[in-house]
Amino acid sequence: MEDKAGYLMDNEEENIRLDIKTDPEAVRTQAQWCGIRPGMRVLDAGCGAGITTAILTDMVQPGGTVVGVDYSKDRIKYAVENYGRDGKTQFHIRDLRRDLGDLGQFDIIWIRFVLEYNRVESPDIVKKLAELLKPGGYLCLLDLDYNCLNHYELPPQMDRLLHRLMERLDREYNFDTYAGRKLYSYVYDADLEDIRMDLFAHHLFYGSIEDKDVFNWTKKAEMAASRLGDLFDDYPGGSKAFSEEFNRFLYDPRRFTYTTMMLCKGRKPFSRLK
Template sequence: MTTTETPYLLGNEPDELRRLEEQAAALAPATRAILGMAGIEPGMRVLDLGTGAGDVAFELSRIVGPSGSVVGIDQSAKALRWAAGRCEAQGLRNVSFVHDDLHQMRLTGQVDAVVGRLVLLYTPDPAAVLRKFAGYVRPGGVVVSMEYEMSVAGLLPATPLSERITYWINEAFRRSGLDPYLGARLETVFADAGLAGATVLGLQAYRPPGDPTGGRMASGVLRTLLPVLTRTGLATAEEVGIDTLGQRLFEDQVRSGAVFRPPTLVGGWSRIGGS
């Protein structure tokens, strides 16, 4: 997702959109669990904020079923074309997409739920975004946000390479003015949006030794972040060694018998009107 005020740090080119698809597959179990606990159910009309490649919209589509509907909103025309093609390939008839900026768009009517995953991180005022879209949710409806808490990502037990990768990623976000720990602060963000008493819960995935997910995820995001690392002096391209990074992390994981932990996906949700 991009806005006119804060550019999406990771881009919207095809390679990045494919990386987001793989990330979404890793996040799918936690995402489904959070949506279920938050109360997303069949027949609901749902807005998916910053829909990007469409993965959350597709998850929502399967939950709300043919009697419900999902509208995915994003400012990136490239991402929406990608999402629309994937939607057509999957034969989903209850999903549509709108090309607009979250800060500027205006809606008519009400919806049953507003959902956003890894969206608030890229907005200058997360509480303002939640406050705005909560205003479009009917009484008794629900606002759901999912954000990363990135500090835990890496191998367990850690290796020098995994610690270096975690530092590079977290620091690249910080030096770009973004909060890599936003998920841990969701309850405060909801309260600042006028949604007091939100439920906030983090779900942590684990990948066993020999699973290549960690190497692929780390090398994928660092390949996209490499200009930030070099521009801000975090690391040189030679230090990162992006072309071999994923394999080196995988070999570290196998050699040390380590478990890979992706960032914790933290979900926050609140009912409008407290019902």
Template sequence: MPEYLMEDPTEAERLELKTKRDVVLKELAFLPLEPGLRVLEVGCGTGAVTRILAEKVFPGLVVGLDFSRERLCAGRGIASVEGARNVEFVCGDLFSCGLKEGCFDLVFSRCLFQYFAGERGKEALRRMKSLARPGGRVAVADVDGMCLYRFPEDEAREKALQALLSALEPLGFDAFVGRKLYQMFRQAGLKEIQVDLIPHHLITGKTDPLTRRAWQMKLAILEEHFQKAFGSREEALGWRERFLQDLSDEDVLLYNLMFIVQGTA
């Protein structure tokens, strides 16, 4: 599989910072979660969402799959401290992880498909379908907009963002994957498709310190790509500072959307 765009020694910390329990619970409320289910989370990272899923289906089992040994090691430690007894972690690639096909009641991913642009995402969804039992559910929650929607509109900012997105596209990143999930589910042959849509980020100049820190970490990881998009380190740093200023500007509205799409295997 291609390298993860956000690969960095700080990524485990960032994932824990950015995953807000109240937000995740609102998303999971759309899923058919009940005690005793066997659930697979694809691209689980440190297991921040895995642990919440485990609470919802206890005493059922939740398996978290990720290719990063470092993040899974961190996840095992956190799960142990929190007493999550019905969680297992598997290190491997979605396409060659060795998990038995057709044995999960629910196969789920959150904020993964934004890194699976084009055919790669379609292949990943078909693979997720194969891991669900007949009649089981496959669900994907992913963003549309990546906090790119802003009011008042700023023409220079929009132009810079387009340059950035163009630079990230060849790396497999799709900031607008959320709106494409419904068609992807249909093409994968999933049935009884359900689409739900809720706000993800909704920022009105009152960003809490943890959210701001998570954004700072994300932008720092992507700095090399910013430089390529904007032509110089100075331009890249200038754009980053303007974005961070927007997070605390009470005259600016920033938002994006979360699509939760699910279907029957």
């Protein structure tokens, strides 16, 4: 694989994209499924702009705390300024591929939409995170499956291009279009027990669509065009025409688009005391 290290979606509007696209109700439902409750110490691994961390902090009150870590200085600066002033949420710059031992131990470790950006290192990241669990603590992985590819009815040329695009993001940018289906094996290989899986509709668009959802998808398309511009050489009208046509597709009330989010949790055995 070509080495193009760094976060695929990085750009100056990423904090805003994450803030706008995050659905607090969905995060709460997912966090409840994970077992997050008052009094816990939770790690939000790859916390992004901090909005999810703030929601988790709310859910562990009274008495709980949440630590958010992300390798982007920009994300953490934004998170501290917008969500880090309550004394119950801490943010640190950390790369999940490096040692995280100084963060201490956690009742729950939550990692949402992060493994998909670390295809090669995902199994190691999961094992490393499992080491930070208190005995009886749960590791919770949340990620998308068959990412960006479930649309009907796309013009065939656009459908072909989207498939080629995702293939290249996987191959050249360490992305993982199929992260969701791999979560169970990661948790299994980390020797966790009481493993549970579930799935949610992360996107489910039919009929009208909200502007915030179009904004999110438009940002994804812009990112793809800026990174893999050559893919659009054969597309009539190039990347500009693709973006406009995809935008029209999204606003078309006949269109059907969905993305499946997989959730997987596993418990650290009580017997594995250090």
